[in-house]
Amino acid sequence: xxxxxxxxxxxxxxxxxxxxGRTRAALMPVLQELQEKYASITDFAMQVVADELxxxxxxxxxxxxxxxxxxxxxxxxxxxxxxxxxxxxLAGKARVAKQLENELGIAFGETTPDGRFSLEWASCxxxxxxxxxxxxxxxxxxxxxxxxxxxxxxxxxxxxGAHATQAAHA
Amino acid sequence: MQPSxxxxxxxTFDTIEPxxxxxxxxxxxxxxxxxxxxxxxxxxxxxxxxxxxxxWNLAAAARVHGEAAKYVICNxxxxxxxxxxxxxxxxxxxxxxxxxxxIAARAIGATRGLLYLRGEYVxxxxxxEAVLDRRRKAGQLGADILGTPGFEFDIExxxxxxxxxxxxxxxxxxxxxxxxxxxxxRPPFPVNTGFMGQPTVVNNVETLASVTAIFAKGAAWFRxxxxxxxxxFKLFSVxxxxxxxxxxxxxxxxxxAELLERVGGTGAKAVQVGGASGQAVPASQFGRRIAFEDLAxxxxxxxxxxxxxxxxxxxxxxxxxxxxxxxxCTPCRAGNAKLLEGIERLERGACSSAxxxxxxxxxxxxQVASKCGLGQSSPNAFLSIVTNFQxxxxxxxxxxx
Ligand SMILES: Cc1cc2nc3c(=O)[nH]c(=O)nc-3n(C[C@H](O)[C@H](O)[C@H](O)COP(=O)(O)O)c2cc1C
Ligand code: SF4
Ligand code: FES
Numbered sequence: 001x002x003x004x005x006x007x008x009x010x011x012x013x014x015x016x017x018x019x020x021g022r023t024r025a026a027l028m029p030v031l032q033e034l035q036e037k038y039a040s041i042t043d044f045a046m047q048v049v050a051d052e053l054x055x056x057x058x059x060x061x062x063x064x065x066x067x068x069x070x071x072x073x074x075x076x077x078x079x080x081x082x083x084x085x086x087x088x089x090l091a092g093k094a095r096v097a098k099q100l101e102n103e104l105g106i107a108f109g110e111t112t113p114d115g116r117f118s119l120e121w122a123s124c125x126x127x128x129x130x131x132x133x134x135x136x137x138x139x140x141x142x143x144x145x146x147x148x149x150x151x152x153x154x155x156x157x158x159x160x161g162a163h164a165t166q167a168a169h170a
Numbered sequence: 171m172q173p174s175x176x177x178x179x180x181x182t183f184d185t186i187e188p189x190x191x192x193x194x195x196x197x198x199x200x201x202x203x204x205x206x207x208x209x210x211x212x213x214x215x216x217x218x219x220x221x222x223x224x225x226w227n228l229a230a231a232a233r234v235h236g237e238a239a240k241y242v243i244c245n246x247x248x249x250x251x252x253x254x255x256x257x258x259x260x261x262x263x264x265x266x267x268x269x270x271x272x273i274a275a276r277a278i279g280a281t282r283g284l285l286y287l288r289g290e291y292v293x294x295x296x297x298x299e300a301v302l303d304r305r306r307k308a309g310q311l312g313a314d315i316l317g318t319p320g321f322e323f324d325i326e327x328x329x330x331x332x333x334x335x336x337x338x339x340x341x342x343x344x345x346x347x348x349x350x351x352x353x354x355x356r357p358p359f360p361v362n363t364g365f366m367g368q369p370t371v372v373n374n375v376e377t378l379a380s381v382t383a384i385f386a387k388g389a390a391w392f393r394x395x396x397x398x399x400x401x402x403f404k405l406f407s408v409x410x411x412x413x414x415x416x417x418x419x420x421x422x423x424x425x426x427a428e429l430l431e432r433v434g435g436t437g438a439k440a441v442q443v444g445g446a447s448g449q450a451v452p453a454s455q456f457g458r459r460i461a462f463e464d465l466a467x468x469x470x471x472x473x474x475x476x477x478x479x480x481x482x483x484x485x486x487x488x489x490x491x492x493x494x495x496x497x498x499c500t501p502c503r504a505g506n507a508k509l510l511e512g513i514e515r516l517e518r519g520a521c522s523s524a525x526x527x528x529x530x531x532x533x534x535x536x537q538v539a540s541k542c543g544l545g546q547s548s549p550n551a552f553l554s555i556v557t558n559f560q561x562x563x564x565x566x567x568x569x570x571x
């Protein structure tokens with residue numbers, strides 16, 4: 001990372017901490033905002049957060065590594081999370097999964113080489129009456145069929161084209 | 171497709187005018203508020219079924235440590251597989267939920283409320299913030315609420331980040347305090363030592379909305395619904411093999427057979443009551459009642475049609491628990507992994523009866539030795555399938571998959 005980028009991130013984290021309060025209880029909201037903006041939380045970011053909150057960086061790492069929605073390793077701009085739990089399983093999640101892999105050319109747990117898409121399994125999303133269900137970042141898709149996999153990905157691509165430099169929130 | 175409305179029956183909550191419950195509660199003394207909740211016989215809708223009046227009483231009596239205050243937490247982590255009724259409540263009846271929190275605050279003397287919303291529901295956040303804003307402007311949150319001198323209370327929304335165990339109340343508090351979501355030893359209970367070490371009431375979304383309904387319509391009305399031990403109406407999240415999956419309201423005490431009739435699921439071979447941590451009830455027991463005295467549940471009902479492979483179901487649940495165990499204690503961390511291995515062996519048709527018996531003993535160890543409800547209940551589904559569907563489990567061939 002360039003020094004100027006690091007400085008910018010540092011300032012950003014200071015502002016976040018100022019807004020959420022310089023307390024341990026601010027850790028999650030601060031990390032969640034970083035995650036939302038950068039799709040992952042780097043070692044450098046964790047170090048700065050730790051310094052700002054006056055805790056050891058390993059404490060921050062412990063929290064980041066615990067939660068499924070916080071990532072230490074780089075992830076795609078679009079994180080596709082397909083529910084693997086029972087109701088979606090009964091509703092045919094396996095074929096949706098296969099087709100998502102086919103469309104993106106990656107397996108679950110992987111990120112496309114261009115850094116645009118990550119494919120992941122999720123536990124029950126609370127959409128069990130409308131499965132198979134998946135999330136693309138914050139957005140919920142329900143009753144997804146294998147035929148729709150392509151369209152969902154294309155929708156993301158068009159958003160990406162429009163704001164290529166920003167984290168897109170479909 | 172975008173999510174559609176899950177509601178399949180009219181809900182009592184449709185008939186509750188926002189504001190009416192809070193006004194009725196504020197007309198009472200604190201002790202009488204708790205008295206009314208106790209008189210309604212309301213039990214927690216999050217699954218455990220602890221009497222809400224008793225919980226509030228304990229928190230009301232608890233001493234605050236130092237200068238800080240008491241807290242009311244709404245548990246909107248809704249992670250139990252097959253549960254989605256809290257999503258519907260937060261979408262369509264958020265006022266009633268916030269109102270229940272406000273009534274709880276009045277009862278126990280809390281000044282701050284937190285709604286812990288699961289990360290998967292972050293799309294609901296702008297809507298919930300808007301409802302909170304409206305309630306502040308209407309004087310239903312903030313200082314001197316509805317003209318009640320000295321009654322100050324406000325609510326903040328905090329997000330979860332994809333961890334089922336954070337629905338467990340002490341893990342939820344750990345998470346709110348900026349830690350890994352690892353359950354604490356209980357006691358001490360949150361009513362004494364909760365968020366920031368202060369007395370804290372943690373209640374489920376539906377429990378809090380039900381409180382509002384109780385104040386709008388009276389404890390006697392609520393008690394008149396359901397059974398002697400299980401008062402009131404309850405929301406059910408129904409999914410799986412039925413004609414009309416969705417959210418239903420029924421009085422507690424309904425039998426599984428009656429429920430299946432209503433959701434278009436007759437002919438099912440089994441019904442999972444209580445989600446992954448609940449049990450698979452076979453057709454021969456469809457006369458059993460959904461109530462705290464028989465089959466207790468937070469409302470997750472998953473229907474399995476005649477063609478379903480119950481070992482596959484058990485495997486899916488066990489994969490869930492291996493993924494979601496916080497890893498803090500050995501019976502749960504190692505036990506769930508061992509059970510999954512055992513299920514895979516059964517799947518291959520390579521499991522002796524002796525080995526199956528060992529798995530059952532392992533289940534029993536996990537039930538008594540795990541630190542929190544996750545590990546204590548994770549063997550339930552497998553055990554119920556071993557008990558009720560033994561013919562599907564032993565001596566499998568590749569054709570059985
Ligand atoms: C692993 C685990 C997960 C839980 N998840 C939830 C949940 O998502 N929502 C909930 O209200 N209660 C959940 N609970 C129960 C809570 O610990 C707590 O009992 C409940 O929030 C109390 O509210 P109530 O009395 O209003 O039901 C969970 C318990 C365990 C052991
Ligand atoms: S039972 Fe499981 S989830 Fe609960 S504390 Fe132990 S390891 Fe964590
Ligand atoms: S099982 Fe997939 S959303 Fe609940």
